Amino acid sequence: MVAIGLMTGALLSLAQLFVIAMRTNGSSRNATYAAVLAQQKVEELRSLTWGFDVQGLPLSDTTTNSAVDPLEPNDGTGLSPSPASALQEDTPGYVDYIDAFGKKLGGGGRPIPGTAYIRRWSVEPLSSDPDDTLIIQVLVTRPGSRPQPTRFVARGPDEARLVTVKTRTAR
Amino acid sequence: MTRFWRDDGFTLVEMLVASAILLAITGAIISVLNPLHAAFGSQLEVSDEQQRLRAGVDALARDLMLAGAGVYAGPVAGSLDHYVAPIVPYRVGSVGDDPDAGIFYRSDTISVMYVPAASPQVTIRNENPSSTGVMTVNAPATCPYVQSEQLCGFEKGTRGLVINGRGQGNLVTITGVQVQQSQLQYVDTIPVPDGPGRFITHLILATYYLKSDIATNTYQLMHYDGYQTSLPVVDDVVKLEFEYYADPEPPRLLSGILLDDPVGSDVTYGPKPPPAGADDTNDSWGTGENCTFALVNGRQMPRLPVLSTGAALVRLLPEHMTDGPWCPDEQRSQRFDADLLRIRRVRVRLRVQATVVARRGPAGTLFSHGGTARDGERYVPDQEISFDIAPRNMNLGR
Numbered sequence: 001m002v003a004i005g006l007m008t009g010a011l012l013s014l015a016q017l018f019v020i021a022m023r024t025n026g027s028s029r030n031a032t033y034a035a036v037l038a039q040q041k042v043e044e045l046r047s048l049t050w051g052f053d054v055q056g057l058p059l060s061d062t063t064t065n066s067a068v069d070p071l072e073p074n075d076g077t078g079l080s081p082s083p084a085s086a087l088q089e090d091t092p093g094y095v096d097y098i099d100a101f102g103k104k105l106g107g108g109g110r111p112i113p114g115t116a117y118i119r120r121w122s123v124e125p126l127s128s129d130p131d132d133t134l135i136i137q138v139l140v141t142r143p144g145s146r147p148q149p150t151r152f153v154a155r156g157p158d159e160a161r162l163v164t165v166k167t168r169t170a171r
Numbered sequence: 172m173t174r175f176w177r178d179d180g181f182t183l184v185e186m187l188v189a190s191a192i193l194l195a196i197t198g199a200i201i202s203v204l205n206p207l208h209a210a211f212g213s214q215l216e217v218s219d220e221q222q223r224l225r226a227g228v229d230a231l232a233r234d235l236m237l238a239g240a241g242v243y244a245g246p247v248a249g250s251l252d253h254y255v256a257p258i259v260p261y262r263v264g265s266v267g268d269d270p271d272a273g274i275f276y277r278s279d280t281i282s283v284m285y286v287p288a289a290s291p292q293v294t295i296r297n298e299n300p301s302s303t304g305v306m307t308v309n310a311p312a313t314c315p316y317v318q319s320e321q322l323c324g325f326e327k328g329t330r331g332l333v334i335n336g337r338g339q340g341n342l343v344t345i346t347g348v349q350v351q352q353s354q355l356q357y358v359d360t361i362p363v364p365d366g367p368g369r370f371i372t373h374l375i376l377a378t379y380y381l382k383s384d385i386a387t388n389t390y391q392l393m394h395y396d397g398y399q400t401s402l403p404v405v406d407d408v409v410k411l412e413f414e415y416y417a418d419p420e421p422p423r424l425l426s427g428i429l430l431d432d433p434v435g436s437d438v439t440y441g442p443k444p445p446p447a448g449a450d451d452t453n454d455s456w457g458t459g460e461n462c463t464f465a466l467v468n469g470r471q472m473p474r475l476p477v478l479s480t481g482a483a484l485v486r487l488l489p490e491h492m493t494d495g496p497w498c499p500d501e502q503r504s505q506r507f508d509a510d511l512l513r514i515r516r517v518r519v520r521l522r523v524q525a526t527v528v529a530r531r532g533p534a535g536t537l538f539s540h541g542g543t544a545r546d547g548e549r550y551v552p553d554q555e556i557s558f559d560i561a562p563r564n565m566n567l568g569r
Contacts, residue, residue: 004192004193004196007197007200008196008200011200011204012200012203014204015203015204015207018207018208018210018211019207021211021214022210022211022214025214025217025218025221028218028221029217029221029554032221032224032225032556033556036228036556036558039232039558039559040557040558040559043516043558043559043560043561044516044559044561046561046563046566047416047484047515047516047559047561047566047569048482048483048569049482049569050569051567051568051569052568054423054424054425054439059482061482061483063481063482064481064482064483070416070483070486071483071484072481072483073479073480073481073482073483074481078482101555102555102556102557169567169568
């Protein structure tokens with residue numbers, strides 16, 4: 001009985017290792033997808049107009065809705081400055097919901113059925129150059145992985161957080 | 172005193188009971204371990220798929236991010252789109268060139284061009300080099316890595332961009348180098364621009380495409396260097412698709428800058444037209460016109476339409492990219508659709524499959540190409556990822 005007990009314990013420990021390995025792989029996959037989704041939002045926001053017109057006057061996109069695919073020219077916030085809590089809680093105009101296949105489900109203030117990833121972003125004018133330079137941050141998290149709302153904005157497990165700077169440049 | 176062992180052994184009943192217990196426990200453990208072992212065995216393949224996806228994303232994102240980077244210093248510093256379309260949806264190069272075959276769109280192929288960072292600008296001394304196919308250059312003493320068959324980093328097969336002081340440019344391929352004579356032999360498809368202040372700088376040309384060979388069961392993301400070398404980047408790639416998103420506004424003249432100003436570009440993007448009373452002999456467009464501007468009532472107006480009223484990017488469809496107007500003009504084999512100059516964002520879809528056939532199930536939603544796996548624990552479904560890149564140098568001023 002003692003021998004059988006030992007063998008059972010050893011084999012169940014081995015099984016536990018299998019489970020841990022598979023969970024780690026799943027977590028790695030989630031981290032990869034979260035990073036790609038965060039980068040995708042950065043690229044979408046970077047491609048919005050933030051330059052000068054042919055007269056040399058500042059031109060800013062403040063209406064594009066990037067929570068849908070394809071982007072819509074109206075009903076969105078474009079590169080308008082976001083509320084301070086945009087990364088901490090789902091804020092309409094600064095969040096979109098993504099399914100398990102990376103497809104946008106839409107925006108709003110609460111997750112849509114089928115949501116696998118929540119993507120929040122913030123747009124903040126740089127304090128030393130508020131008219132021409134923006135700090136854009138994107139956080140991708142999973143539903144239920146952090147209580148809502150929370151002041152905790154550091155990157156957690158299976159999450160991705162990217163920061164970029166967009167500056168108005170003359171042609 | 173009580174003894175814990177006996178010298179007379181076990182009875183048959185004791186042995187049978189012990190064996191039954193052992194068998195029951197072992198069977199229960201194996202019934203748990205067996206599917207776990209099968210699933211665990213697939214984890215290597217799962218992580219390999221993820222690794223290949225990451226490698227594919229990295230390779231494509233790196234070159235796409237740099238697409239359109241032009242000369243970094245001097246009077247013509249700026250985006251490459253003032254001379255060529257830095258992103259085109261087909262293969263470009265010395266071997267298997269798509270425009271030569273009359274092909275101007277492939278959904279699974281992309282070519283990008285950019286001037287590498289800190290590339291030297293080498294002044295061209297001789298006039299009208301197109302007549303001889305030889306440039307005599309002033310190689311500055313600071314030129315990097317001068318070797319026996321290299322001149323300022325130019326060697327056989329190198330791509331170059333020639334620009335003159337008026338901001339006109341064209342691509343060439345170096346076919347030979349004479350270091351002692353400071354000469355570069357080259358071929359071009361459109362004569363290199365003449366005029367003072369001409370120089371040549373390096374240009375990177377990279378084509379990514381999907382290789383699908385059913386006969387050999389080979390599916391690869393390939394990279395072609397525009398000259399003679401094609402190399403696989405990632406194995407078992409079963410889908411590669413590109414979508415293009417464009418600036419809805421056509422190129423426009425910048426106000427306050429004269430067209431005959433030798434310095435700087437005079438348009439929001441794309442090649443600048445000649446002055447209203449002059450003709451560019453390198454194309455068949457009329458006086459004061461080029462592929463992006465037409466002369467209407469004496470004024471230079473955009474040829475391309477406004478794609479939408481808002482500022483949001485608009486998806487370019489294949490017909491947009493193959494219907495002209497053509498740059499430099501329709502007669503050139505090495506032409507490109509002027510709408511390609513509008514590209515501001517590229518969406519890439521990449522899908523990889525398990526390399527081991529025994530980890531793939533029947534072809535369908537989960538598997539692009541079927542395998543021999545019969546039970547779900549052994550399945551390693553294809554993984555697909557979609558990502559966007561907004562090339563930094565094609566969004567200048569946006």
